Amino acid sequence: MIKSKIRTIPDFPKQGIMFRDITTLLKDAEGFHTCIYDLKERYKHYDIDIIVGIESRGFILGGALAYALGKGFVPIRKPGKLPGEKISFEYELEYGKDKIEIHKDAITQGMKVLLVDDLIATGGTAAAAAKLIEQLGGKVVECAFIVDLPRVGGRKNLESAGYTVYAQVEFEGE
Numbered sequence: 001m002i003k004s005k006i007r008t009i010p011d012f013p014k015q016g017i018m019f020r021d022i023t024t025l026l027k028d029a030e031g032f033h034t035c036i037y038d039l040k041e042r043y044k045h046y047d048i049d050i051i052v053g054i055e056s057r058g059f060i061l062g063g064a065l066a067y068a069l070g071k072g073f074v075p076i077r078k079p080g081k082l083p084g085e086k087i088s089f090e091y092e093l094e095y096g097k098d099k100i101e102i103h104k105d106a107i108t109q110g111m112k113v114l115l116v117d118d119l120i121a122t123g124g125t126a127a128a129a130a131k132l133i134e135q136l137g138g139k140v141v142e143c144a145f146i147v148d149l150p151r152v153g154g155r156k157n158l159e160s161a162g163y164t165v166y167a168q169v170e171f172e173g174e
Contacts, residue, residue, distance in 0.1 A: 002038070003169040005031035006147065020147050020171055022057060022118050036061070038168060039116075039144060040068040048141055049111045050074055054100070054129050055081070057118035061146065065116060074106040076129045087135055091128040100125065102132045109137035119147040120167060123154030127161055142166055 005025040012019040025031045043065070052074045053062025059075055066073035079088065079099050088101040107113065113133050117126060120143070130140045140163055148155055148167030155165045 002031060002035055002146065003171075006169070006171075008171075018171070020119060020149070022146055025146070026060060032064075035146060035168065036064045036068055039065050042166065043069060043114060043142075043144075046114070046141060047112055048114045050107070051114050051116055052076060052102075052107075052129065052133060054115070054117040054125055058116050061118060061144075062116040065114075065144075071114075074102065076100050076102050076132060087132060089128045089132045089135070091124050093124060098125070098128075100128055100132065102129075102136070104136065107133055107136035107138040111136075111138040112141050113138045115140050115143045117143075117145055119149070120145045120154040120158070120165065121149050121152045123157035126154070126158060127163075130158075130161075130163060147171060 005028050007021040007024040009019040009021055050072045051062045051066040053059045055077045063073050079101055082101050082103055085104045086101045087104055088099050090097055090099045115129055120126060126143050133140055142164045143158055145167045148170045150170055151172060158165050
């Protein structure tokens with residue numbers, strides 16, 4: 001049901017890309033509820049201290065899931081968005097570099113973290129987010145996504161780096 005609520009937009013943001021748009025899932029009350037309910041049921045017995053969401057769609061999922069599980073929420077943001085003392089991590093993209101940041105006091109030593117975002121493609125942003133969490137002394141319990149694009153290899157990249165990955169749906173290339 002979740003997969004059927006995700007719209008595919010061909011050739012966005014560039015020719016040859018099949019963009020998986022979760023906004024159609026989010027606007028559908030039943031679809032969004034099913035998405036968060038599935039995640040809540042998966043993680044309700046996990047030993048998790050906090051939910052961390054990656055900007056920006058990870059905020060929507062992570063915030064709703066944190067509420068459903070009775071946990072706190074921490075955002076990982078693009079540079080220049082967090083007002084307090086922060087640490088950052090720069091990582092490679094296909095064509096260039098990017099950087100993400102987290103408040104220094106967001107994660108404490110030994111904290112068990114569930115990392116959440118909407119989609120995993122190459123896994124670069126999620127791996128960078130996990131490194132930030134670890135730099136602050138946290139332990140990533142699992143990385144959770146709505147969509148996995150297996151052909152791009154992000155799940156394999158994260159798993160080979162030692163992270164456990166959960167995705168609600170996969171899009172192979174259709």
